[in-house]
Amino acid sequence: MKGDSCSTCSTKSSCAGGCERSEAELAEMYDLYADTSEGHLIWVELDYSQSNPMLKDVSKELIAKARSFDDQRVIGVLFGPESARYAAREAFNYGADTIYHVRHPTFTDFDLESFTAGLTTVAERVKPNTMILAASDEGRELGPRAAARMGVGITADCTGLEMEKGVLRMTRPTFGGKLMATIISNTRPQMATVRPGSFLIPEKDEGRQGTVINWPMNPAAGIEPEESAESENEGCLQDAELIISVGSGIGNLRNLELAKEIAERLGADMACSRSVVEKGWMDQSHQVGQTGNVVRPRIYLALGISGALQHQAGMSGSQKIIAINNDPDAAIHQIANISIAGEVGEFLQRLLKKLDEEEPAEV
Ligand SMILES: Cc1cc2nc3c(=O)[nH]c(=O)nc-3n(C[C@H](O)[C@H](O)[C@H](O)COP(=O)(O)OP(=O)(O)OC[C@H]3O[C@@H](n4cnc5c(N)ncnc54)[C@H](O)[C@@H]3O)c2cc1C
Structure with a gap:
């Protein structure tokens, strides 16, 4: 007791010898059980069948629907x-x-265990009010598994969602489709899977921007992904012994991923020309040339790079230059020690096959 007031409930009372209020009364008084969950978490499914990963239509539907609920944050995973x-x-x-x-x-392919771990770890971090997945084949597996791991309920196969003062009203057919039931959940996050095609896809708002949080995750290690602010700035190009450098002749992101896979397997650093940076395919910290890094590796493998003077300014001191460019007149062939006038995509496929056949020798 402090003076006339109880030190636990801070009110003037007759709490002599200890606070006389029950735990429930205290919880209500100080709003201890107030719901602090905020935001809508959407599992964003991607289509990897194109050369660049694209959002599946159902992901566009779900993101736009969540955006229409209220002004809370919409978070995608x-x-x-x-x-x-x-x-x-x-x-x-x-x-x-x-x-x-x-x-x-490897996450181009659905991996139930890793995706469950990734999704629930993000949910633990974000503490969303709602969590919504597509009722796709994968979503039907992932949603209930994630719900079970978090100890919350889930309404499967919804065809309608409405938000009222933070309460998600989830509508789904029942009794063999004869009735529509609207369900609310008393656990948080309120979880639902939604049938693809349930909502309209609005016009794109090209001007909208957001924040990407990178979470490299090792599927073998499981649960705890290690957060990184920007993993593009890894390593120091100036000290690199072996550099695989890509120009706009790399053509597409799929080839870029192949080049990165090869670099990883050979222990090489990745670099690029300015036009690759301009396309947004790699970060500026990887640019080689007059307005980028100056490098002197033992081997500089140039893939689809023209060899403009501004690029040469950053790499002509390399001990050995290997150039792959389908234009035999490209300037890069003039300074290369080994010139291959061929297609980058084909070269990458062959090199990967070779690496698959045998462990790479020391370069
Ligand atoms: C002031 C200034 C500073 C600059 N600083 C830099 C700098 O620091 N670094 C830099 O890189 N550039 C710099 N540039 C830009 C530079 O002039 C070139 O525009 C740039 O280097 C070109 O990049 P690239 O070779 O990747 O692209 P491109 O010029 O488009 O060349 C692509 C090459 O790929 C080949 N190709 C296409 N398809 C295939 C295929 N399927 N298989 C194999 N080959 C293929 C083509 O034959 C072509 O030679 C600067 C320019 C200016 C004006």
Whole structure:
């Protein structure tokens, strides 16, 4: 007791010898059980069948629907290799504010265990009010598993969602489709899977932007992804012994991923020309040339690089230059020690096959 007031409930009372209020009374008094969950978490599914990863239509539907609920944050979780971050831009265009990019080269394929771990770890961090997944084949597996891991309920196969003062009203057919039931959940996050095609896809808002949070994750290690602010700035190019450098002749993100896979397997550093930076395919910290890094590796493998003077300014001191360019007159062939006038894509495929056949020798 402090003076006339009880030190536990801070009110003037007759709490002599200890606070006389029950735990429930105290909880109500100080609003201890107030719901602090905030935001809508969407599992963003990607289509990897194109050369660049794209948002599936159902993900556009769900992001836009969540955006229409209220003014809370819309947070997307997507899984994929580095190139998947380009799909984040599309997610922003449809209404996402933040994208958690859970990264691993193998995440182009659905991996139930890793995706459950990734999704629930993000949910623990974000504490969303709602969590919505598509009722796709994968979403039907992932949603209930994630719900079970978090100890919350889930309404499967919804065809309608409405938000009322933070309460998600989830509508789904029942009794063999004869009745529509509207369900509310008393656990948080309120979880639902939604049938693809349930909502309209609005026009893209090209001007919308957001934040990408990178979460490299090792599927073998499981649960705890390690967050990184920007993994593009890894390593120091100036000290690199072996550099694989790509120009705009790399053609597409799929080839870029192949080049990165090869670099990883050979222990090489990745670099690029300015036009690759301008396309947004790699970060400026990887640029070689007059306005980029100056490098002197033992081997500089130039893939689809023209060899403009401004690029040469950053790499002509390399001990050995190997150039792959389908234009035999390209300037890079003039300074290369080994010139291959061929297609980059074909070269990458062959090199990968070779690496698959035998462990790479020391270069
Ligand atoms: C002031 C200034 C500073 C600059 N600083 C830099 C700098 O620091 N670094 C830099 O790189 N550039 C710099 N540039 C830009 C530079 O002039 C070139 O525009 C740039 O280097 C070109 O990049 P690239 O070779 O990748 O692209 P491109 O010029 O488009 O060349 C692509 C090459 O790929 C080949 N190709 C296409 N398809 C294939 C295929 N399927 N298989 C194999 N080959 C293929 C083509 O034959 C072509 O030679 C600067 C320019 C200016 C004006």
